[in-house]
Amino acid sequence: MTAGTTELAQECERLRVENRHLKRAVVSHALVDQAIGAVVVxxxxxxxxAWGVLRDVSQHTNTKLRLIAEHVLKFAQGGDLPQPELDEFRRALDRTRIASRTRP
Known part of the structure; x- marks a missing residue:
């Protein structure tokens, strides 16, 4: 391989990796958007x-937001939410409701 060919091969691989990351990000974003809708309901x-509730559950349970979104969607469809996430989900909703009542 010549230097030019090697550089092209490296750039091609870099673009493949970037493409995989972008695809993963798009899927993750869509999943989170759907979970926000479920939390609204x-x-x-x-x-x-609702976005804040998902973020809080993620932070307080030390669980990736994408995974919280998956679990919330399953829960919205009648599945179970892992107990630590369910407990935090309820607390986050309570905090959100209290905060919205105290805002002018």
Whole structure:
């Protein structure tokens, strides 16, 4: 291989890796958006507050947001939510509702 060919092969591999990452990000984003919708319905709260609930559950359980979103979607369809996540989900909803009542 010549230097030019090697550089092209390296660039091609870099682009393949970037493409995989972008595809994963798109799927993850869609999953989180769907979970936000589920939290809106389940919690009867606005969309921006639903995002905060997902974020809080993720942070307080030390679980990736994408995984929380998967679990919430299963829960919304009648499945189980792991107990630590369910407990934190309820606490996050309570905190959100209290905060929204105290805002002017």
């Amino acid at each position: 389940l919690g009867r709260i606005p969309q921006d507050e």
